[in-house]
Amino acid sequence: MTDALRFVDIAKEHLDDVIRVRSRSFGPLAAANREEWIKDAQEFIDDGRYVGVAAGDEVVAAARIWAFEQWWGGRKVPMAGIASVVVSPEYRGRGVGSKLMRGVLARSIEKGLPITALYPATTVIYRHLGYEFGGGRYRFTFPAADLRSLGGKDVSIRRAGAADAGRLLELVAQSNSAALVNGPLVWAESKVAEWLGDEDNFGYLADDGFVVYNWDDGDLCVDEIIAGSEATARALWATVGSGSSIATNVKAYVVPNDPVHLLVDREADKQAQIQRWMLRMLDAPAAISGRGFTPGASLEVDLELEDAEVAGNNGRWHLSVAKGSGALTASTGSGDALRLGARGLAALYAGTPLASLRKAGLASGGSTGADGAIDSAFAGGTSYMLDFF
Ligand SMILES: CC(C)(COP(=O)(O)OP(=O)(O)OC[C@H]1O[C@@H](n2cnc3c(N)ncnc32)[C@H](O)[C@@H]1OP(=O)(O)O)[C@@H](O)C(=O)NCCC(=O)NCCS
The missing domain is CATH 3.40.630.30 (Gcn5-related N-acetyltransferase (GNAT))
Structure with missing residues (x-):
């Protein structure tokens, strides 16, 4: 058949x-x-x-x-x-x-x-x-009344619409590059304009931030929030929370280390939702040279990659990381290199510690003494996405 x-x-x-x-x-x-x-x-x-x-x-x-x-x-x-x-x-x-x-x-x-x-x-x-797990899409739920009282009343905000798509993308880029963020997607400006132009989405813009939220089953739901300062974070969350007379809860797609968790008095509902996503390298040298690494990390290590599906990833490579950038070049070395399959490489790229990868059988060989330095190079904030696709 x-x-x-x-x-x-x-x-x-x-x-x-x-x-x-x-x-x-x-x-x-x-x-x-x-x-x-x-x-x-x-x-x-x-x-x-x-x-x-x-x-x-x-x-x-x-x-x-x-x-x-x-x-x-x-x-x-x-x-x-x-x-x-x-x-x-x-x-x-x-x-x-x-x-x-x-x-x-x-x-x-x-x-x-x-x-x-x-x-x-x-x-x-x-x-x-x-493919292997690379990160999650997290949704937390806060009592709307707790957000309403966050303050920030001196910050001026205005309604945002489709014409603000470019400005939103700029604010996201500034915030995500400064915070060395891992995981979120970049949508085309036309798609961002569609999202903002949808009358069921409520966008608000400050000088250094924005929020976009909507109704969700009687609750409010924050799709995305970016704030360049504490005052703006307070103002944007309080704007959403101002709906507390009607909406009991505000759901929000935010990462576990988002500042909102440090601003609200009470912790988010314990029933947080997480949808995991998987990652894979298709061109390992381009994937390494295209990303940022922990700025202070410095690494010179050989890797032996074994990839049954993508032939171009196979073989012995030298990984160098310095000044926040990395390079993967063909290696002629012969010592015991760190061995990774496609799943191990993807999980390492996403910041999974080598100790976990070794215990899951996804990494072997090399010197475990070097694991800490490799982990530090790839480490960063929790990798996440805000959107499902
Ligand atoms: C998921 C789906 C795309 C898999 O297609 P398929 O033609 O059955 O996949 P394959 O025959 O190539 O299976 C590949 C492997 O996945 C496993 N697999 C496939 N579907 C599975 C399932 N639902 N649960 C667990 N394992 C599954 C197979 O057993 C096989 O593993 P094995 O070689 O160890 O036995 C198909 O079942 C489907 O269309 N499902 C409904 C829609 C859906 O869930 N899409 C995925 C969205 S991410």
Whole structure:
């Protein structure tokens, strides 16, 4: 049944097939949303980032590749965000998803994207292909009344709309590069403008920060908040909290070390939500040179990389880190190098300590005496994303 399957580019005429597979995978696509779905799909088709597997003329599996950038060590690294991975039920469990994902990896490399990330509905298939947990999307819940009283009344803020998209991106870039942030996505300015232009989202802008929030099931929910100073943080959170006469709670997509946890008197609800995402290197030298590293860290170490799916990552490499930048170059060394597979490399890149990787069987060899220095180079704030894709 799976012999004659081939990897294909999704074209407009395949979209009925894709919708059929998608409905069987994620639930029905409401008729009211069909047009919007097709418009979104076309953007991926136009740029060769909607791929699939066909049996004869029929598409039986498909996936989208977002061309994002992702902050690592305060620098933006181009990233292939994999989404809408679906296989028709009668073809599942026969290697079709793996064939599709191998094509996805190859296409992402052709597109010059050195890393890839995804939110897994099931981890097994992605682990087999070299993905490993890279971070989480955290959502905390605060009593709205606690935020209302945070102050910041001297800070002037105004409503933000689609025309402020560029300014928001600037504020995010300033904040994320200064804080050497790990993980968040960079969306195209047009998408940020769409988000701000949506009348169900409420954006407010200060000189050095902004907040965007909306209603969520009777609560308020903060999609993103950036504040360059304590006063602005207080003012923006208090603006959201001003809804406390109607909304009991404010949910917020913020990282565990966000300053809000240090500003509110009471801790966030213990039922925080975390959605984990997985990461993979597609071009290890470009992934290393594209990111930032801990500024004071200095490293000269050999790595032996073994990657069953991406041949270009294989072999012995020399990793140098100095002055906040890194380089991975082919090595001729012969001593005992730190050995990592694709999963170990991804997890290390995301700041997982080598002691954990060794205990999970994802790293071996080298000198454990050097582990601390390697960990420090890759370490940083908790890696996170604010958005699901
Ligand atoms: C998840 C999905 C894409 C996998 O496709 P598939 O063609 O069945 O995958 P493969 O046959 O290539 O399986 C690859 C590996 O993943 C495992 N796997 C696949 N689906 C799994 C599941 N739901 N739970 C646990 N393991 C799973 C397989 O057992 C296999 O591992 P093995 O070689 O050790 O046995 C497919 O089941 C699907 O479309 N599901 C519904 C939509 C969905 O969840 N999409 C994923 C969004 S991230």
